[in-house]
Amino acid sequence: MSIDIINLRKQFGNTAILKGISVSFSDHGKYLIKGENGIGKSTLFRAILNQISYLGEINTLGSISYAPEGFNFPPYMTVYKAIKTFSTLTEDIYEFDKKLDELLELFNFKSHKYSLLGSLSKGEKQKVNVIQAYLTPSKTLLLDEPLSGLDISAKEALLNLIKKDDRTVIIISHELTHFKKKDFNILELEDGHLTLISKVH
Amino acid sequence: MDILHSSLKYIKTHLYYLLTKKNVIFLIILNVLCLSYCIYISSIFDGIYELDANRPFYLANFNNNYFFFIKIVYICFIIFINISYFGREYSKYSELFIKNKKTKIVFYITKYISIFLFIYLELFILFFIYFSIIALLPYGKFYISTIGSFIRLYLLGSFYLLLSSILLLIFKTYLASIISLVFYWFSFVYSSYNDVLTESTKILLLFFPFGEGVEISFIYGTLHILLYNLILILLNVLIITLRGET
Numbered sequence: 001m002s003i004d005i006i007n008l009r010k011q012f013g014n015t016a017i018l019k020g021i022s023v024s025f026s027d028h029g030k031y032l033i034k035g036e037n038g039i040g041k042s043t044l045f046r047a048i049l050n051q052i053s054y055l056g057e058i059n060t061l062g063s064i065s066y067a068p069e070g071f072n073f074p075p076y077m078t079v080y081k082a083i084k085t086f087s088t089l090t091e092d093i094y095e096f097d098k099k100l101d102e103l104l105e106l107f108n109f110k111s112h113k114y115s116l117l118g119s120l121s122k123g124e125k126q127k128v129n130v131i132q133a134y135l136t137p138s139k140t141l142l143l144d145e146p147l148s149g150l151d152i153s154a155k156e157a158l159l160n161l162i163k164k165d166d167r168t169v170i171i172i173s174h175e176l177t178h179f180k181k182k183d184f185n186i187l188e189l190e191d192g193h194l195t196l197i198s199k200v201h
Numbered sequence: 202m203d204i205l206h207s208s209l210k211y212i213k214t215h216l217y218y219l220l221t222k223k224n225v226i227f228l229i230i231l232n233v234l235c236l237s238y239c240i241y242i243s244s245i246f247d248g249i250y251e252l253d254a255n256r257p258f259y260l261a262n263f264n265n266n267y268f269f270f271i272k273i274v275y276i277c278f279i280i281f282i283n284i285s286y287f288g289r290e291y292s293k294y295s296e297l298f299i300k301n302k303k304t305k306i307v308f309y310i311t312k313y314i315s316i317f318l319f320i321y322l323e324l325f326i327l328f329f330i331y332f333s334i335i336a337l338l339p340y341g342k343f344y345i346s347t348i349g350s351f352i353r354l355y356l357l358g359s360f361y362l363l364l365s366s367i368l369l370l371i372f373k374t375y376l377a378s379i380i381s382l383v384f385y386w387f388s389f390v391y392s393s394y395n396d397v398l399t400e401s402t403k404i405l406l407l408f409f410p411f412g413e414g415v416e417i418s419f420i421y422g423t424l425h426i427l428l429y430n431l432i433l434i435l436l437n438v439l440i441i442t443l444r445g446e447t
Contacts, residue, residue, distance in 0.1 A: 049296075049300050050299060050300070050301050050302050050305055051295065051296065051299050053444075060301070063300065063301075064300045064301070065300075066296065066297065066300060068296040068297065071294070071296060071297060072294045074214075074217035074221075075222075076220070076221075076222070077217055085213070085217075086297050089207065089214070089297075089304075090207050090304065132297070
């Protein structure tokens with residue numbers, strides 16, 4: 001198991017957001033968690049990452065890389081510097097420059113390698129966000145609304161990368177149009193409970 | 202990657218968030234203001250012979266005015282930086298740093314280290330301005346004991362930094378951080394303008410210390426403020442841990 005969650009509960013004030021979630025994410029599995037806005041999808045990720053307090057038990061095996069939604073990057077960092085900084089915070093990456101160039105090429109983003117983050121559009125910042133998470137050495141990859149703001153070709157590039165990736169990948173999204181049912185175990189978060197809807201065969 | 206290497210990376214990244222355009226402009230304006238004030242209080246326009254003839258008077262006058270001014274400026278600077286750094290708009294950047302319990306601890310320790318480094322940088326600039334002016338003036342004389350005044354100013358600044366960050370963590374509003382500035386102001390006014398300290402001023406100074414005179418001495422001693430700083434660090438950690446959110 002990559003991540004094992006047992007009876008996870010979280011409430012903000014008097015409002016219970018997560019009401020006893022128990023789920024196991026297996027090694028190399030690809031998961032898509034869907035649900036309405038504000039239902040607690042990001043809260044689930046933040047609990048897994050120990051960013052918030054919670055009740056219950058979460059066991060993670062190995063390191064986790066993460067692409068949060070709408071991340072606040074420092075405006076005076078270049079794309080190169082930001083990706084290098086955030087993807088190597090806890091572990092250095094072998095042949096980083098080569099791997100980065102390949103990804104920038106794939107996302108049609110090479111011309112922005114030395115652009116300042118403050119000068120980028122929302123979609124371009126999202127590319128930086130997704131690339132840093134993808135490059136971070138980890139056993140599990142968590143992506144929060146990764147397709148948000150990306151252009152069609154970048155969305156396809158990312159989904160192809162995920163498909164080929166050997167790690168456990170967990171995505172949360174409220175739009176499912178671009179995800180193929182056959183590639184993901186689909187779970188739905190509704191009323192604080194997580195239910196498996198369809199499984200990869 | 203070892204913890205030291207990783208921590209240095211965290212600190213470098215924190216500094217990217219700290220050295221925003223707004224903060225850098227504020228830093229520049231503040232130091233230009235401070236330099237201008239130093240030139241003004243140096244009495245340089247009184248004439249070189251006059252300054253030379255009354256060296257002790259002019260030196261004491263310069264020192265008094267300089268330390269009186271930076272005690273206000275430095276604490277205001279710290280409260281502003283604290284609001285800008287621990288304020289809500291920056292809270293979201295923790296998301297890429299914290300991925301487990303260990304990285305959460307490293308994140309907060311390095312965040313505090315980086316802000317202490319930043320306020321140290323400003324103290325160094327203030328010291329540099331002071332030293333440059335003193336070196337250029339005909340009556341200028343640098344006493345080693347002045348370094349002690351700057352160290353105590355740093356301790357005082359650290360105290361108000363930690364206090365305002367606690368208030369900001371608890372009340373989650375910029376206004377809370379200003380409260381520490383208000384109390385500092387009361388301590389400043391009551392102890393600067395009263396020759397004999399009343400009981401109420403002593404109580405005020407017990408909880409909201411103020412550095413007296415050029416020496417920036419504390420009525421309850423340096424150990425008192427050191428102890429307070431330690432307690433406030435622990436309280437900061439406790440609040441962050443209990444709150445359970447980044």
